[in-house]
Amino acid sequence: MTAPLLSIRDLHLSMSSYDGKAHVLNGIDLTVNRGEIWGLVGESGCGKSLTGLSISQLLPSPPADYMAGEIMLEGRDMLKLPRPELQKLRGNRIGMIFQDPTTNLNPAFRIGDQLVDVALAAARWKPGILDCPPGAGRSERKRAARKLARDMLERVGIPDAGMRLDSYPHQFSGGMRQRVLIAMALIGRPDLLIADEPTTALDVSVQAQILKLLKGCVADYDMGVILITHNLGVVAETCSHVAVMYAGNIVESGPVAAVIERPEHPYTRALMASIPTRDTRRGMLRGLAGSVPNLITPPPGCRFAPRCPHATAACMTGVPAPVRVGRDHAAACIHAKEPETAHV
Amino acid sequence: MTDTAEHIATEPELPKQDKLQRALFRFRQSRLSMLGAVMVALVVFFTAFGTLLAPFPEHIAGGVDTAARFQPPSWAHPFGTNELGQDVLSLVMAGTTVSVLAGLSVVLIGTVIGTLVGAIAGFAGGWIDEILMRLTDLTLTIPGLILAMAVAAALGPGFTNMIIAISLSWWPGYARLVRGEVLAVREESYVNAARAIGASPSRILLRHILPNTVSPIIVKMSLDMGFAILMVAGLGFIGIGIRPPTPEWGTLLSVSRSYMPDYWWTAMAPGMAMFFAVFGFNLLGDGLRDILDPKARR
Amino acid sequence: MSEIMLEIDDVSKIYAGKRGMFGRSHMVEALKHVSLSVRRGESFGLVGESGSGKTTLTRSILQLERPTSGRVLFEGMDLGQLSTAEMRWLRARIQIVFQDPYASLNPRMSVHDIVTEPMLIHRETLGLNRRQRTERAVELLSLVGLGAQHLYRHPHEFSGGQRQRICIARALAPGPDLLVLDEPTSALDVSVQAQVLNLLCELQDKLGLTYFFISHDLGVVRYLCDRLALIYRGEIVEQGDCASVFDAPETEYARALIGAMPEVKVPPAA
Secondary structure, X not given: OOOOOEEEEEEEEEEEEOOEEEEEEEEEEEEEOOOOEEEEEOOOOOOHHHHHHHHOOOOXXXXXEEEEEEEEEOOEEOOOOOHHHHHHHHHHOXXXXXXXXXXXXXXXXXXXXXXXXXXXXXXXXXXXXXXXXXXXXXXXXXXXXXXXXXXXXHHOOOOOHHHHOOOOHHHOOHHHHHHHHHHHHXXXXXXXXXXXXXXXXXXXXXXXXXXHHHXXXXXXXXXXXXXXXXXXXXXXXXXXXXXXXXXXXXXXXXXXXXXXHXXXXXXXHHHHHOOOOOOOOOOOOOOOOOOOOOOOOOOOOOOOHHHOXXXXXXXXXXXXXXXXXXXXXXXXXXXXXXXXXXXX | OOOHHHHOOOOOOOOOOOHHHHHHHHHHHOHHHHHHHHHHHHHHHHHXXXXXXXXXXXXXXXXXXXXXXXOOOOOOOOOOEOOOOOEHHHHHHHHHHHHHHHHHHHHHHXXXXXXXXXXXXXXXXXXXXXXXXXXXXXXXXOOHHHHHHHHHHHHOOOHHHHHHHHHHHHHHHHHHHHHHHHHHHHOOHXXXXXXXXXXXXXXXXXXXXXXXXXXXXXXXXXXXXXXXXXXXXXXXXXXXOOOOOOOXXXXXXXXXXXXXXXXXXXXXXXXXXXXXHHHHHHHHHHXXXXXXXXXXXX | OOOEEEEEEEEEEEEOOOEOOOOOEOOEEEEEEEEEEEEOOOEEEEEOOOXXXXXXXXXXXXXOOOOOEEEEEEOOEEHHHOOHHHHHHHHHHEEEEOOOOOOOOOOOOOHHHHHHHHHHHOHHHHOOOHHXXXXXXXXXXXXXXXXXXXXXXXXXXXXXXXXXXXXXXXXXXXXXXXXXXXXXXXXXXXXXXXXXXXXXXXXXXXHOOEEEEEEOOHHHHXXXXXXXXXXXXXXXXXXXXXXXXXXXXXOHHHHHHHHHOOOOOOOOOO
């Protein structure tokens, strides 16, 4: 079997601030293969976005400090790559989409020109994407890049793509802008796409379209996706796998169906119980008391223990290791049971 | 309470955060800001005690010592003596009080007028805004020094007249700044919330809008102090500001101009003092901007 | 049938729009003949996407904006016809909680000042002196799950959920009958959202409040509200009991919206 697309091993990250050094990622293990969509969920401040930014090495250092671990992208450790190599990778191996589509497009340039720039830059490393003979002139390459830009806009479902190339960002609606950003992230044919809350600012109907589009792209381009979101509903409908994060740890991970049907970690259960469903009776929503702990002085042992309804004295000693609770399904809880003994 | 109490249980205490301490921490991290603060502290010290600490207090009052004219720097007179035999150091120390207080008055008056105009314009909007801001623009079209010269010439020389003259050209910058801030803060959710609870317009302006525009005003004031001191000196230099024998940096420079370059030391002390004060206030202003007005950070 | 508290009667709002360089002006119809009524003691949900006119309707109810035509009636009184004094009185009876708890608290005021300000403004109606106001502020804080130890702290010392509790306490301070909740939980994490939703349920039961709940999250509306209206491009496309709208939506738009809702099936509690 070949190396996985992305493999994060025991990643530890700390961030320094006035208050001290916060241990924000506490041994992350994550493996993403081509064709998989991984949902990364958890409350804010759990390290979801930091994990995403770590993969593309976009955190300034200081304050960021990687204390241990590795981030392997098809066998190469992102933490050890020199800067120019990283930049090359970011453009065409890793694509990124952020939450706010307005601030990530330059308002002064036409959509088409921005897409063409990205395509030309990506073509420096991957000439194949432009579909023109080697040694082609500048104008020829530019024309090819423009055609590619139009194709991508069509691909992400923007009507009249050819004409829309000449529009400015402000002439697009929020959903359309997010589509443009997806097109921009995909134009270099990345192997890994990191989408950080791509639909949070959008209406539900637009959200559904964007997520469907994302799913289609994964199938077409055979890439891996990390979808960072706080919405378990989005994960349930879009992702193939899910990793639930709490206070810098992945507390539960596995195929979406398994995790959502049989959540083994109390945090995952609590998170799911916070979402009102059609059967939740008024006033009977089971919230989760408390909030994410301060990571400068994290609680000893299991970081979730102070909020956990099932915590015992044993939980206060030592960070629990992930326990296999099903096929590819693991939960980092000392009370989680191996599949043989678990009640199914 | 009932079983619902558990469901609505509040989150644990966040540690009490002292905003001031955080700000000071960030301020102290910047060496230049700290340097500025120390320089300004020194300037303030001499503003308060310069006249008292001067080695030759009699010279400040206008006393002369013709026997000791144009003495070069020595232990007795570290910055030499001038054409009247007066100790230059004593004059410059006393001049600190005059220059800095003049600068401070200008900035304070400018801030008060500017804030008033800007706040009313931004809050009222419509034709009031239109009139006030066109008036501001009109004032801005006249170069500050020229306007101040004209007013000073009309009112005659003297400390108060000079301050009035400069202040009249000083407020438009504040009016624009405050109007912009008011327009931005006016749209904040908490201002809408105040409207919804029925707060009166004056309450909204005084309690909710203006307190949240203070930071950039303070930053501008400290950056402006240096320029105001220079402006005061400038008017003194061209002879329409404070007149001798009141020791003022610009006047001192102006007089010593006639004796350059032979008696260079007469110009050096006031020049250095001015440089020191202006530089200090600018560094401090930059430092304050970094901690108070993070939007403007590089 | 219970008494109607708030009635929106054929309200339209047209924004003239900025006149362009050549004198053409674009008219924007933010609300088109909107009619709905909210009964005393119920939770009424208004659901719509961005740009649907939710905000304009809210602002019209609070009289922060005047409708172009139509009437907003509160207990049968036309809000457009009220005198300044009546309007002040009304401000105490209709209160609002905004979406963003980070932006809706004045950063320069302490919790005490924030919560007592409405009582200070309405002191003639409420008749509370300084000490009574502080006492009531403590009561209100404990009602929303905070305590007296929070009284002299500033907003930046609180988490998002706690800030929203402070906003709710402020809204309750003048003793309102109707609470307009403008997406009060959409800026919060689901776990905190659950806490705030439960708090809202509890407060309604305790104080007999009427809620006008604006949201884009159908799941939250289904949980909290008795009836709802769907607004689309300034028009009410469907309204009725929550249960019937969710079980048997009548319009295409309602079906599409409910279909687009991402859902998680929660297993029975372990």
